[in-house]
Amino acid sequence: MIGPLRLVVGAAGGVAAALLALRLGRRGTPTGTDPAQAVLVPLQRRYGRGFTFGLLGASLGVLLLAYAVVALLLVGTGLWGTNIPFVWGFDLINYVWWIGIANAASLFAAILVLRRHGLRTAVNRFAEAAALAAVAAAALYPILHLGRPWLFHWVLPYPATFQVWPQFRSTLVWDLWGILSHVVVTSLFWYTGLIPDLATMRDRAALRGRMLAARLYGLAALGWRGSVVHWARHQAAYRLVAALVLPMLVSAQTIVALEFASTLVPDWHQGRVPLHVVVTGLPAGLGVVLVLAILLRGTLGLQHLIDDADMRLLGQLTAAAALASLWLYGDELLAAWLEEDATRQASAARILGPYAPLWWGGVALTAVLPQLLWSARVRRSAAAGILIGLGAAAGVWLDRFALVAGGLLHDHLPRIGPAYAPSGPEWTLLLGTVGLFATALLLFARTLPVVSMFETRHEEDRSEGA
Amino acid sequence: MTTIHGVMAEFGSDERLVAALKAARAAGWRRMDAFAPFPVAEAAELLGSRGNRVAWIAITAGLLGAGIAYGTQWWLSVHDYPINVGGRPLHAWPAFLPATTIVAILWAAAASLIGMLVLNRLPRLSHPVFAAPGFARASEDRFFLLMQSDDPRFGAAAATRFLESLQPLRVVEVPGQVPTPGPPT
Numbered sequence: 001m002i003g004p005l006r007l008v009v010g011a012a013g014g015v016a017a018a019l020l021a022l023r024l025g026r027r028g029t030p031t032g033t034d035p036a037q038a039v040l041v042p043l044q045r046r047y048g049r050g051f052t053f054g055l056l057g058a059s060l061g062v063l064l065l066a067y068a069v070v071a072l073l074l075v076g077t078g079l080w081g082t083n084i085p086f087v088w089g090f091d092l093i094n095y096v097w098w099i100g101i102a103n104a105a106s107l108f109a110a111i112l113v114l115r116r117h118g119l120r121t122a123v124n125r126f127a128e129a130a131a132l133a134a135v136a137a138a139a140l141y142p143i144l145h146l147g148r149p150w151l152f153h154w155v156l157p158y159p160a161t162f163q164v165w166p167q168f169r170s171t172l173v174w175d176l177w178g179i180l181s182h183v184v185v186t187s188l189f190w191y192t193g194l195i196p197d198l199a200t201m202r203d204r205a206a207l208r209g210r211m212l213a214a215r216l217y218g219l220a221a222l223g224w225r226g227s228v229v230h231w232a233r234h235q236a237a238y239r240l241v242a243a244l245v246l247p248m249l250v251s252a253q254t255i256v257a258l259e260f261a262s263t264l265v266p267d268w269h270q271g272r273v274p275l276h277v278v279v280t281g282l283p284a285g286l287g288v289v290l291v292l293a294i295l296l297r298g299t300l301g302l303q304h305l306i307d308d309a310d311m312r313l314l315g316q317l318t319a320a321a322a323l324a325s326l327w328l329y330g331d332e333l334l335a336a337w338l339e340e341d342a343t344r345q346a347s348a349a350r351i352l353g354p355y356a357p358l359w360w361g362g363v364a365l366t367a368v369l370p371q372l373l374w375s376a377r378v379r380r381s382a383a384a385g386i387l388i389g390l391g392a393a394a395g396v397w398l399d400r401f402a403l404v405a406g407g408l409l410h411d412h413l414p415r416i417g418p419a420y421a422p423s424g425p426e427w428t429l430l431l432g433t434v435g436l437f438a439t440a441l442l443l444f445a446r447t448l449p450v451v452s453m454f455e456t457r458h459e460e461d462r463s464e465g466a
Numbered sequence: 467m468t469t470i471h472g473v474m475a476e477f478g479s480d481e482r483l484v485a486a487l488k489a490a491r492a493a494g495w496r497r498m499d500a501f502a503p504f505p506v507a508e509a510a511e512l513l514g515s516r517g518n519r520v521a522w523i524a525i526t527a528g529l530l531g532a533g534i535a536y537g538t539q540w541w542l543s544v545h546d547y548p549i550n551v552g553g554r555p556l557h558a559w560p561a562f563l564p565a566t567t568i569v570a571i572l573w574a575a576a577a578s579l580i581g582m583l584v585l586n587r588l589p590r591l592s593h594p595v596f597a598a599p600g601f602a603r604a605s606e607d608r609f610f611l612l613m614q615s616d617d618p619r620f621g622a623a624a625a626t627r628f629l630e631s632l633q634p635l636r637v638v639e640v641p642g643q644v645p646t647p648g649p650p651t
Contacts (some may be wrong), residue, residue: 104641157538165547166541169554174564177535182501188575192582196605200503203602222589226501227597230586232510234505236520237582241575244524255564335583457607461480 011234030238036152042447043205043213050299055442061435065161070430077147079425085408086420091145093400094430096256096277097284098437099182100396103249104285106186113242114194121316123306125452126296127289128190133440134285135186137433139179144429150455155156171259185248189241196234197453197465199224253278260407267346267407270330273384280323280399283366287392290314295383296450305451308380315373315385318392322370329363342412352405354419359402365395471594471642472499474601474615474623475634479507483609486632487512490611493628497617497645501595501610503603523581524574531573536566594642608635614645 072079082089109127143149155176157165166173198221205214224230257274293314297306336347351359369391372378379385405420422430444450476481483500487509490498492506500509523617539562543549583589595601596613604610611634613625622639 065558072491157542163547165542167549167564168543168552169561171557174568177565177568177572178483181568183577188579192579200605203605207602220585224588225593226503227586228500228502228506228509228512231502231514231518231586232503232507232515233582233585235505235507237524240521240524240578244571244575244578248568248575251567251571256570258564308576445529454504461504466511 029305041422042201042449043208043210047446050327051442051446055439055446058435058438058442061432062439063435065124065432065436066427068432070143071425072429077145077385080425081421081423081426083417083420085411085413085415086405088145088404088408089420090422090426090430093397093404094433095138095141095145096281096404097254097397097400098134098141098446099253100277100281100400100435101285101393102131102134102138102182102186102252102362103278104247104282104321105134105289106117106189106285107282108286109189109257109291110242110245113239123289123293123310125190125449126450128186128193129441129444129448129450130288130292131285132186132190133437133444134288135183135340135435136440139183140433142175142179149458157296170281171255171262175259176254178252180250181248185241185245189245192234192238192241193452194448195221195224197449198233198384199226200453201449208249233356248280253281260403263347265411266342267350267410269401270335270339270343272331276328276332277403279321279397280325280366283318283325283370283392284396285393286314286318286321287370287389289389291386291389294382294389296445298382300445300450302451311378315379318370318389319373322373322392325407325450326363326367343419346407349410350402353401353406355406355409358398359406362395362397362399365391366399367395369395379388390449469644470615470622471640472620473622473629473637474595474610474612475629475632475637476600476603477609477634478607480504480509480609482632482634483611484508484512486611486629489587489632490565490628493621495612495613495617495628497620499595499614501601501612502595503607503609506609507607519585520578520581523576523585527577527581528570528574530563532570534565535569536562544589546564562615571606594640597642598638598640600636600638601635612640616645624626627645 037248071234080089081090084139096329105127107125109131112124112127143152146152154160155172157166198217202214202217202221205211254274254277257277260268261270261273263269293306293311296302332347333351334345336351341348350356370388372384372388378388409415409419475486477486480502483502483506485501487498491512498513500506500513540557543558543562550556595610600608601610608610611621611632613620613629613631615622626637626639637649
């Protein structure tokens with residue numbers, strides 16, 4: 001089995017860490033509730049105990065990641081629990097899961113930018129950062145699962161000395177472009193919005209006599225001087241990239257799902273897989289953004305910038321995404337029932353077989369639990385928000401497990417040997433990517449403004465004028 | 467003789483900045499720039515820019531990227547290195563589409579950032595306006611109007627007199643290079 005105890009311990013650890021961060025942050029961070037000060041956190045010399053402990057914990061995760069990667073490179077994928085017919089295990093499960101988180105976070109940020117919504121002044125910057133960190137964690141997996149990761153450049157179309165080109169009718173090529181585009185476009189989205197704020201950080205650092213910080217921020221700001229003509233082009237570029245993020249994330253996730261659908265495995269060979277993977281990924285990412293928003297409000301004193309109306313919108317969006325997922329789970333059952341015999345048996349094996357708790361757990365945590373967020377009382381509770389947000393993320397992970405491993409239970413040939421169960425090194429790698437995600441977000445919060453400063457200024461200016 | 471980049475006035479709100487820009491245009495000034503801590507669409511329009519060109523650059527780059535992606539797949543699979551896999555068509559356009567779509571998005575997104583930077587003549591390490599006293603607040607809460615010295619009717623005294631008539635918070639001379647002449651706005 002997959003070690004339910006380890007799952008429970010891991011989930012409880014995540015919740016405990018989030019609540020601890022909230023508590024420590026409340027006590028330790030020397031920031032007041034003044035919003036102008038709160039977004040200037042990067043220029044403070046001291047950052048409180050919560051940050052130190054958080055960074056220590058997250059760095060341990062990165063060390064684990066390094067250990068898992070080195071072990072994998074030295075020994076090979078034999079370390080993992082994958083074996084025929086279970087050729088994909090944690091590598092694909094976690095990859096699809098991280099991509100789902102990245103997608104929903106990007107989707108959320110892009111919609112806010114395009115709708116010019118008030119909430120984006122606070123949450124979109126951090127949602128973009130979360131998306132970027134999640135993409136970085138996701139992008140590791142496809143390279144590491146190649147078996148000989150150092151030869152990954154063979155999927156690039158370059159004039160090699162052995163005169164062989166990549167096979168463009170293979171899904172492996174889609175994967176390369178899908179992941180590459182996801183990483184580049186997500187980074188661009190984040191960086192484009194950041195340029196004017198980097199200029200602000202440069203000027204503030206210089207005013208405080210922090211010349212090294214001012215130089216570094218200045219280099220990253222690319223010489224931004226706030227000309228209104230530059231602003232007009234910047235806004236056009238920012239909104240364009242936001243608009244491009246929408247088809248990008250749908251097609252990137254679709255490409256992953258198409259790789260399943262284009263195999264001959266009965267349970268995967270269905271046209272509905274891309275839609276299922278795109279939509280059920282949303283509660284995970286929105287749940288993660290919800291948790292981050294609660295943590296930011298609690299630890300950095302951003303109640304003024306992320307106010308109750310923002311939290312209501314975020315909570316209701318998560319609940320709505322969960323409702324859409326519920327619809328797709330129903331569609332999954334209906335499709336399995338209507339499909340031909342082989343597909344029906346394969347789906348039944350996944351939903352009722354040895355991995356059944358995963359599938360049903362996924363439905364409960366992803367689609368049912370977030371419905372609580374329709375209630376205003378639940379939304380007001382930080383602890384409930386964290387529990388539901390992390391629950392949704394965990395639920396999508398269970399769903400991906402049920403899809404990747406459970407889908408192979410009932411293939412065209414009788415299966416010999418045990419079902420798939422992840423090995424220790426696979427768990428280490430997963431924990432390591434979680435550490436990478438957390439480290440990236442903590443460093444981001446430490447060095448860059450967590451909310452968009454120029455949009456906040458704009459909003460405040462407007463509300464004063466009104 | 468020291469050259470002068472222009473004369474700059476500081477304002478406390480974007481409404482004052484836009485009013486000043488309108489007055490300057492009405493008085494016949496053509497070579498100007500304005501600085502603000504957040505986008506002021508009206509001011510950008512008065513200076514003759516709407517950011518449309520970024521969109522055209524992105525669309526062109528996206529189409530070019532799609533063409534190159536599809537063309538590469540087609541040429542390599544059909545002409546340069548054809549492999550017969552169970553008699554399946556060499557020109558397998560459905561299999562070529564996922565990479566084509568996503569590469570188009572990649573090119574368009576990269577082009578919108580790069581296009582924006584090129585049109586803005588960024589990155590650059592320094593600029594004369596940064597030397598103006600108090601300019602650091604252009605990234606916080608102040609709005610600046612710069613009369614550039616490449617305007618045909620520019621004179622430091624005349625520009626200062628004109629700006630002071632707009633009742634700014636202060637007027638300063640900005641030393642430095644004469645701005646490189648661009649198209650009149």
